[in-house]
Amino acid sequence: xxxxxxxxxxxxxxxxxxxxxxxxxxxxxxxxxxxxxxxxxxxxxxxxxxxxxxxxxxxxxxxxxxxxxxxxxxxxxxxxxxxxxxxxxxxxxxxxxxxxxxxxxxxxxxxxxxxxxxxxxxxxxxxxxxxxxxxxxxxxxxxxxxxxxxxxxxxxxxxxxxxxxxxxxxxxxxxxxxxxxxxx
Numbered sequence: 143x144x145x146x147x148x149x150x151x152x153x154x155x156x157x158x159x160x161x162x163x164x165x166x167x168x169x170x171x172x173x174x175x176x177x178x179x180x181x182x183x184x185x186x187x188x189x190x191x192x193x194x195x196x197x198x199x200x201x202x203x204x205x206x207x208x209x210x211x212x213x214x215x216x217x218x219x220x221x222x223x224x225x226x227x228x229x230x231x232x233x234x235x236x237x238x239x240x241x242x243x244x245x246x247x248x249x250x251x252x253x254x255x256x257x258x259x260x261x262x263x264x265x266x267x268x269x270x271x272x273x274x275x276x277x278x279x280x281x282x283x284x285x286x287x288x289x290x291x292x293x294x295x296x297x298x299x300x301x302x303x304x305x306x307x308x309x310x311x312x313x314x315x316x317x318x319x320x321x322x323x324x325x326x
Contacts, residue, residue, distance in 0.1 A: 222303070225301045243297065247288075260277055272288060291320075292324040
């Protein structure tokens with residue numbers, strides 16, 4: 143019985159939130175006619191980068207560092223600082239499609255001693271369609287996601303301990319929560 147009460151409460155709160163959102167929409171003014179940058183909303187902890195927002199519980203090491211033709215932001219695992227997550231971003235124009243970038247990177251990494259591939263496949267993570275690649279070199283698992291959305295090209299890549307399936311879920315969730323800043 144408690145489960146039905148909880149479900150009804152969640153449905154009621156969802157309907158109220160939807161009604162409030164609809165009530166706040168629909169107005170028009172001169173500002174809405176111009177091109178504006180729309181920042182996606184994100185629940186804390188959110189990091190606001192130049193080209194995107196992202197939610198993660200890991201502390202940030204560097205933010206939007208210019209590296210060649212892209213911006214690099216780095217976070218580390220608070221429990222094991224040597225495990226890091228990196229998001230590289232750049233304007234999509236003039237870059238290869240995600241699959242081509244992933245295949246080229248894969249060809250380079252496959253030559254490393256001890257390389258073992260776990261998966262190389264397309265994945266839909268929330269609003270993001272990505273190529274998800276997982277592999278191992280030595281005692282470290284690697285995760286890489288290649289995606290483009292809203293005119294921004296992303297590569298999210300990171301590391302985790304061998305055999306730790308929690309990292310699969312973590313990286314999938316962070317990739318799902320990448321929200322590009324779109325110009326409307």
